[in-house]
Amino acid sequence: MLSRGKSGRNVEAEAAPADLDLDWPQNSGAYELKAQIGQGAFAKVWQARCDEKDTDVAIKIMELDNLMLSIDDIYQEVRVMLLSKNPSVLRAYACFVVKRSLWLVMPLMRKGSCLRIMRVMKRAGLGEGMKEDWIATILKATLIGLEYFHKQGKVHRDIKASNLLMDSDGSVMISDFGVAGWLPSGQQGRRDGEQRRTFVGTPCWMAPEVMEQTSPYDEKADIWSFGITALELAKSYAPYARLAPMKVLLNTIQMPPPSLKSYDDYQETKQKFSRHFRDIITLCLQKNPAHRPSAATLLTKRFFKNAPTKEKLVKELLETVPIPDTCDTAIASDSEKREQQMMLEKIQQDQQEHMQKQKLKEAGPAPDANSEAEPAATIQAPTSSSSSSTGSQTPVPAPAPESSVSPTAQGSGEAPPPAPDADQASAPDSAAAQTASSQAGATAPDSEAPPGKAINPRIVARLEAAPQGSSFVRGATWDFDDDEEDAKATAPADAPAASGAPAGADAAAATKGDGASASPNGVAGAQKAVPASAEEKPQTGSGDEVDGFEAFALEYSKMGVKGEDGKVAEQGS
Ligand SMILES: Nc1ncnc2c1ncn2[C@@H]1O[C@H](COP(=O)(O)OP(=O)(O)OP(=O)(O)O)[C@@H](O)[C@H]1O
Numbered sequence: 001m002l003s004r005g006k007s008g009r010n011v012e013a014e015a016a017p018a019d020l021d022l023d024w025p026q027n028s029g030a031y032e033l034k035a036q037i038g039q040g041a042f043a044k045v046w047q048a049r050c051d052e053k054d055t056d057v058a059i060k061i062m063e064l065d066n067l068m069l070s071i072d073d074i075y076q077e078v079r080v081m082l083l084s085k086n087p088s089v090l091r092a093y094a095c096f097v098v099k100r101s102l103w104l105v106m107p108l109m110r111k112g113s114c115l116r117i118m119r120v121m122k123r124a125g126l127g128e129g130m131k132e133d134w135i136a137t138i139l140k141a142t143l144i145g146l147e148y149f150h151k152q153g154k155v156h157r158d159i160k161a162s163n164l165l166m167d168s169d170g171s172v173m174i175s176d177f178g179v180a181g182w183l184p185s186g187q188q189g190r191r192d193g194e195q196r197r198t199f200v201g202t203p204c205w206m207a208p209e210v211m212e213q214t215s216p217y218d219e220k221a222d223i224w225s226f227g228i229t230a231l232e233l234a235k236s237y238a239p240y241a242r243l244a245p246m247k248v249l250l251n252t253i254q255m256p257p258p259s260l261k262s263y264d265d266y267q268e269t270k271q272k273f274s275r276h277f278r279d280i281i282t283l284c285l286q287k288n289p290a291h292r293p294s295a296a297t298l299l300t301k302r303f304f305k306n307a308p309t310k311e312k313l314v315k316e317l318l319e320t321v322p323i324p325d326t327c328d329t330a331i332a333s334d335s336e337k338r339e340q341q342m343m344l345e346k347i348q349q350d351q352q353e354h355m356q357k358q359k360l361k362e363a364g365p366a367p368d369a370n371s372e373a374e375p376a377a378t379i380q381a382p383t384s385s386s387s388s389s390t391g392s393q394t395p396v397p398a399p400a401p402e403s404s405v406s407p408t409a410q411g412s413g414e415a416p417p418p419a420p421d422a423d424q425a426s427a428p429d430s431a432a433a434q435t436a437s438s439q440a441g442a443t444a445p446d447s448e449a450p451p452g453k454a455i456n457p458r459i460v461a462r463l464e465a466a467p468q469g470s471s472f473v474r475g476a477t478w479d480f481d482d483d484e485e486d487a488k489a490t491a492p493a494d495a496p497a498a499s500g501a502p503a504g505a506d507a508a509a510a511t512k513g514d515g516a517s518a519s520p521n522g523v524a525g526a527q528k529a530v531p532a533s534a535e536e537k538p539q540t541g542s543g544d545e546v547d548g549f550e551a552f553a554l555e556y557s558k559m560g561v562k563g564e565d566g567k568v569a570e571q572g573s
Pocket residue numbers: 037038039040041042043044045058060090106107108109110112113116158162163165175176202326513514515544547
């Protein structure tokens with residue numbers, strides 16, 4: 001089987017390792033989508049039926065245009081998920097391309113994410129956060145998954161409660177290993193052999209060294225996110241959750257590490273948590289990554305050694321608190337139902353067209369030049385000559401390499417919108433800037449746009465085009481590393497204290513994934529509206545409405561550059 005990415009490089013799939021389960025159908029026709037059960041910034045998650053395996057699965061559908069890496073790079077990452085046998089790592093059963101989307105078939109975790117569970121509990125009047133015993137069980141499972149991947153040199157980069165999924169039997173798994181690295185980051189995608197400097201993750205959970213970008217980061221970045229997740233599980237929202245992304249960045253870099261004390265109601269909650277738990281948080285949230293313990297070392301700590309079993313979690317949590325299965329709460333209203341139906345029809349249409357093309361391709365000569373371009377690359381689990389299921393592994397074509405993943409290639413084939421001015425036209429990637437700008441719901445800058453209210457496409461363009469390894473944030477100084485035009489400004493001196501109620505937690509529930517309250521209307525990532533002023537911006541309790549560089553750039557452009565006097569100056573130009 002050949003896999004070809006945007007590099008045009010043909011990759012002969014390696015022989016399937018003996019333990020690779022190739023039993024799962026690798027084509028969309030084998031899966032019947034039922035209901036959308038979750039929505040992240042870059043993907044929708046559906047519950048689906050696989051008759052061949054007589055089971056329900058979850059399928060994460062990501063638009064290829066939103067992904068940063070080439071198909072073969074993604075495939076290399078998926079391979080790790082396909083191969084995973086670790087009880088704490090959500091494996092992938094199959095991965096294939098349908099028209100312009102990437103489908104990732106995974107086990108269905110019926111209780112959804114830990115974030116969803118906390119929201120259900122809160123709505124049921126059970127207060128915020130989880131009991132320490134439950135947290136110990138959940139975090140222990142997380143560490144087992146992290147240890148497994150860190151041993152292989154993999155960094156998750158987006159550990160948070162919404163990526164910890166629970167099944168009805170109390171098992172907890174980390175989802176999306178590698179996926180964070182596929183998503184837009186404002187910098188080029190990582191390629192094999194390169195150190196990790198990419199600005200990827202969700203600001204509230206992001207380690208200081210990932211934000212600073214001064215040196216490559218490693219798996220210890222996950223340990224920081226793990227510490228933040230411990231706080232999130234205790235309080236149901238991450239510290240700094242209500243702050244604007246830029247302030248989250250500044251606080252994380254400049255302030256002492258967050259702890260339970262960072263929350264307003266520390267005095268009330270401190271007796272709920274033992275010293276052992278607080279010590280774990282302190283160990284993980286050390287600014288110097290070298291001082292943070294490894295996942296393996298953490299597992300030797302008493303707090304985790306004494307963690308209750310998953311059976312106890314079922315008894316105390318799942319049997320006591322009625323946590324409905326994700327599919328039972330997937331649709332909240334008639335209008336959502338209608339919208340979901342429309343989405344489903346569209347996906348099914350894509351599926352059918354895709355399968356027809358497959359049949360045609362198998363039956364006869366290649367389509368003529370006038371027909372719609374037939375995708376050239378394939379992505380499929382490595383085939384095994386010994387596998388009995390090869391019949392079900394119809395090679396699934398992926399889009400032509402040039403249309404695959406780079407955001408800079410986005411819109412290729414479409415006329416890019418005109419550059420607002422000559423300066424912008426000479427920006428490294430004005431089309432990308434325009435895309436980001438329009439995605440962010442902002443108007444293109446023109447003479448009537450109020451200063452500081454519209455996205456500055458040049459800034460976005462720079463972020464998009466920043467060379468691998470360039471330093472974007474250095475301490476309190478914004479530095480675009482540009483000789484011609486130095487867009488430096490000192491950071492706001494009034495960095496707020498580390499506190500915050502879970503403002504918007506319910507609002508988040510109303511707009512963002514996690515099944516129960518997913519709104520198909522909810523715009524994602526950079527598409528989400530950002531209030532005009534950072535100060536007034538309510539962040540979601542989970543903080544996961546804000547995704548990486550784009551939102552960060554957007555926030556920056558909306559705040560304007562603050563001078564030492566705290567006044568907003570004209571930006572960039
Ligand atoms: N295998 C699964 N089984 C059940 N539910 C799932 C599964 N995978 C994802 N979900 C649900 O879908 C939601 C969205 O998942 P996704 O990974 O796209 O986004 P996220 O991690 O919540 O946010 P983001 O990707 O924006 O950071 C999850 O929070 C979870 O509730």
